[in-house]
Amino acid sequence: MRPDDHGVERGYDMELHRNRGGLVLPLACVIGGGVLLALPGENALLRRLVAAGAVLLGGGVLVGLLRPFRFVIGADGLTVRRPGLRRTIPWAQVAALALDQPPARNGLPSPPRLLLVPAPGALGDLPVDGRHPVDGRAAVELLDLGRVREQPAEVAAALTRHAGDRFVDTLGAGPAEDRSGDRHRTP
Template identity: 45%
Template sequence: MELRRRRGALVLGLVFFATGAFVLGCFEYLTVLGWIVGLLALLVGGGVVLAERRPFRFHIGPNGMVLRVASLNRAVPWTEVDAIVLDQQVPTIGEKQPISSSLLLVPPTNSFVEGPLDGRSPVDGRPALILLDLADVRQSVDEVAAALARFAGSRFTDVRHLRRARFDSPDFNIRPGGYEPAQVDDLIRQGRDGLLIDQLLPRWAAKATFERARAELPASELGYDRTEVDSLLDELSVLIARSPSRGTQAG
């Protein structure tokens, strides 16, 4: 599978560059502010164009990966990959931006991989090389995950599945005055169903229903720990609220 880089930023950079060149071309009529705006637009646009035109290659195949990303510019066989992880930002309340997803390469202890290991595997905390922000490629997160699952096998971990497993089998402590367990279990199942909706308006309706049911959660003499339940429901609520577009679903 050959990944292709998105070009949206390149178009924006060209617009800035052309705008700056046009403004500076009218030098006879420019004020000081005009010079400043023109130069800034030219510099910003030129910087974006140069960044977007840098060489890029990311091929995933049965023998490994052929990369021209980060600090790597060579073929990386699977024997040089101890783990490759699809990491995904943990959603937070109030955050409106799409959830960020990235690929991390964890090399074997006896292997040398070029570049700083400035990332951390969310699975076991080992140092990792940050390969790619998946928002920068045309393929969806699911397409990239499917290719890695096929070719990298057990080396590949998709943290979205780990998070989904948390929703499938939550393990809450029992506390006096906690939430009624059966009601919480039903609400989590309802939230998981909402994650599967791929149309915007029905998904929003599912979110509203979820929040109403959440506000009415009853207490029990012995029930699920309120803090633990609220933390999980916060995360589930944010995921349901995301538009069902590329890179935003829980998997």
Template identity: 45%
Template sequence: MELNRSRQTLWKGLTVFGVGVLPLLYLTSASTVRWIALGLWLVSAGVFVAYQLRPFRFRIAADGLDLRIAGLNRLVAWAEIEAVVLHQPLPSGGRKQRAASVLLVPATASTIDRRLTGRSPVDGRAALVLLDLDQVQQPPGEVAAALAHFGGSRFADVRQRAPERSDAPGAPDMEALSLLSSLTPRVQKAIDSGDASQRQALKAEVDAALAKLSEASAGRDQPRLDGVLKAMSDALATEDEDTKPS
């Protein structure tokens, strides 16, 4: 399998350079300073394009990884590779999740002489960061399948996905639902029993659950279930009022 470089970054960069040059042409007076600034801008654009169009090769095959990336320009045989890791850490600090990265852990007999700036998330060994998968056209799943097929036990897929938030809009609070399913038959039984002490004890339990649920749900952008608990509490209290002598 051969990976193809994505050109999205190139087109986005060219758009930025194209839009950015307009003020230099139309909003500044003709002067030596303007032409110097324009020249520097064009040189920067040229360097950017040259970097994006630099030679690239990433081929996954039975005999190893044929690479022209990360300072390598040769076939790295599987015998030189201790492990290939597909890593995607969970986002932190509210940041967007980064693209998955391909890391290569050289074997003891490897002749790879590049600086190992990465760390394998599997065992912490030094690793060479080959590329981020947002740089190529193939989806991560296809790359993982090819590495698993040809790399065998050397390949480890340790991508981590951010878990779906239980406080996402419209997401049910499973703990609250479990609590309600437990309380509902007990509340109905207490009301039907006519036992005031049983209703009072259960009302105290419902009120405590209501306070805990309201505190846990503070700030969540979702329909809360505390209204049902409040209705239970009111029903138990109403029964108490109905049984009081007039």
């Protein structure tokens, strides 16, 4: 256990890490485009346009992948630092959390996501972009689990440990006794 600023044992925090597997293709585009731009040649306008396009496209994707990211599940709440959201959300401002599988898009399965239902009167500035899978309340998508290295079961275990009854795992990623979404289903 790790002590807080006052020397009190608070439990283990879990920090999620961005999945860096998507860096290879944009990096190859930037390097390949740079090499093509550096090659000498007359009347190579099309090649230079394609190379410049590859550098710009790959560079844009790299910038997006290298933007600041932090997601910590801890005893005091959630610390979120991602594009569009930078704050610490104390547990008192969380009415519910759900690990959910969104519907498939174009026949391809979507990665799981973490949805947050704010407590009444809290976090009113966050954009509502989802619904709680059990009761349909307006929710905010906090995290796309396809973009982090940790497995949904690890995230579910940390949320169960810190969020308690606020958390519902509709994926069934955690142990059976931790799946509070099962008790809401009718046989």
